[in-house]
Amino acid sequence: MKRWVDEWMMFALCVLYLGVSVVVVPFAISAARNEGTFGTFTAVEKDCGRDGCDWTGTFVSDDGSIRMDDASFDSEELDEPGDQARAQKVAGDNSLYSRGSKGWILFVAGDVFCLGYVGWRIRKTWLRRRVVAEEPAA
Template sequence: MDRINDWRLKFFLWIGLPVIAVMGLAFAAPDLVPAWQAKSGGGVPGTFTAVSEQCGRRNCSWYGDFVADAGGAARKHVLLYDAPDGLARGGTAPARDTGAGKGVFAAAGGSTWLLVTGFTVAAALAAVGWVVLVVTTVRRRRRDAAAIDRLAGTPVQR
């Protein structure tokens, strides 16, 4: 840690790590358990009806309504994670509601669980790394201050 002189590395360590930690834990961690439940076939089975498609640069996402097979209140304007290819407006797909905040999961499965797990682990590692950096820096500064005080012959204040 004593050799961290490059300003870009300092910026990443002091600003980037906490931002990665907060963003990952805020956005990915809440959907970690629902994604794993969907991967293992858990949740409430039902039908997703595609209403609108939103596309970005590399992929498109389907939003629509989910109705459980057992009845109950429908979830309106939810995202279908792992949407099957060929889904069109008005089309339906079997899905599972596992309690994810923004959507339901396609019953056929997909890789969303892996993506959510990866982001959550990266966020946790960034948080741990930042805490270690802060603790190491504080200890080093206290040690350096104590050494300066010893050399100067003045008592150490803590």
């Protein structure tokens, strides 16, 4: 029973991951192509958790048309409050990205895994049902 629950939980998580990727990957690809609005991020506070550290601070576009006072950004160029780094904001997304961001690669790798798992899970279920349907009734 536990194995069945684990397999279907993984299936559900992969479907959820694929759904999130449909929304996130286009923004990440736009950032990789440097299609965002560039500006300067000024670090204010470092927030560290299980997955590493991000900086909270202010982003101001080069032309001054975009200002985000509570922006979050992760950059190796930032060491202490007041440090500045180049960043870009992609239209439709509140995230900030570095020039030529490679964040999309991680999502696509996860997508490949999840597509394979979901396909395997559906095929396994279909084959099991087909075998049961073909068994002679006693």
